[in-house]
Amino acid sequence: MTMLSTIGEPPELKKYSNPQRAAALLLALGKVYGAPIWEQLSTEEVKEVSSTIAQLGRLPSKAVEYLLVQFTSEVSSMASLHGSFETTERLLTGMLSDERVREIMEDIRGPSGRTMWDKLSNVSEVVLAAYLRNEYPQTVAVILTKLKSEHAARVISELPGDFAIDVIQRMLRMEPVQKEIVAEIENTLKSEFMTNLARSQKRDPHELMADVFNALDRATEEAMLSALENCNPDAAERIRALMFTFEDLANLLPASIASIVKNADKRMMALALKGAPEDMRVIFMNAMTERAAKMLREDMAAMGPVRARECDEAQSGLVRLAKILADRGEIVLVDPKSDESMVY
Template structure:
């Protein structure tokens, strides 16, 4: 037992062990908790099940005085039990699922929860507050104004404002008024509402893909030829203009480099690109209608490197279109990998700019 522990400050004389034999385990638990609290220890009682918290509180309320001999005996017995303990397991299926979170497949975890009737959440409001706003919008739209007002009140101010902005004006006005009427809502009601909302968030059908259809199509078109990409986007425009616009937002190709890449990120973005590939991509761009992209890249790197690349481009001469497009794709793939790793951040255009670009 570490010497800094409150339990270690009381010597455990063996002769006094009989003093603890008169007490029940509940009484011993109350003594240990009271002792640790007196010593300033942080005892996570709130993590116990509700019934155990109640039992412990009731037991502590029924006790009055414990002499030093009994205290020493109870602490000694408790310390001995702790030292003899080799391994503990989480309590019940809920604890086991929490311990194995991320180590078993989501499908297996969901199936075990359904079979055992185990909730997927501890504090339901933590689940609600951490949820994606896109998942909360349909829930708040379907719930009553009173329930939605409680949910809005439990969110952080910035997230609540963002969520409110995504709701139709008349519903948003009713919600704003209803928030002012939540002063008399009881804690029990708030807990029940939180459990209901968290259950709705947890009760979503399993999906086969981690990314949405927009992201998957965008990734495919990013690696496609420009001719195929243009043809697919034209077809999507005819079938579903809104979906086509979202796909365009997900696409990042060579032409988008000046729009989406910060000038200060250019040296980092091309650092991992093979120089021969970069020269081929820039030469092909300068020979076609992407000369402004090549100039953007050359102007935002060191002067010495830019001069060296310009000399190699001049020596290379004409680049075959297929080779040029493949080189540009490699440059773009390198930039996207850096963005996915968080090493660079794309510039986000507003929706009006994106719609104008799409047209």
């Protein structure tokens, strides 16, 4: 792990060594958020950190908060993370069969699809055309004949005019291509284009931290973001812009909101809407039957006064539920950082 900055650190932390700071940080992150870090450590490093945690003793809350803020600041300003295709493959090996590992790695190295031509059909026409314009027209003609006609048409429209005409003429005169030549083209696409494409699409660390902050309760989230704004305002601003919040749920399609209502715990829904503005309540209740909406209002009234923190936690719970449903493909989330209506 890199050495955490000592600028402005609380006096209570000065006596702790770097290994102790790393141990304290992993202890504070816990199982869920610390797991990705533990997975990157060697066996010896795991033993060393575990031993240090066991002997750590009590760490003041101010020191823990400082470590967390420093960690989020450093991660959000990193150019990249340490995860790679190689470390992912090593992690999967041993847990899954070699065949399954190969299948998974082929999928995550490039766009999804069972064959190379399926994968290419899921690549943006702009990206694919930018690659193909540097290839021989005959090679491009072979590749485009293997794609779905709709996608091939979009790619052709992105190619330079004279080059596109040359490719079209070759496609018109195309004769059956030997299997060996097609196989060679496939291998080249896999080893050069797909691998480079996947590596160029590394996740922005600010997106990673936005997901982490989304999972925090509202009070902790605001405290951490406010602290981050003091030491790294640019990173804090980018993270805020990337976060998907309870208010963003109002932008979902009615069918998506109905799916959230169907899958949500009734008490969570009541608490979340009790602390929400009336227009948000109306949006969710419009996705219910008249009887269910009436019962929900009665439940909210019967609760009496509740802590604002409980409402915040329930709203965060609905956001997490929405993301789970989106990951399953059951709903589509509107991307708050895009003007487009599609997304997640």
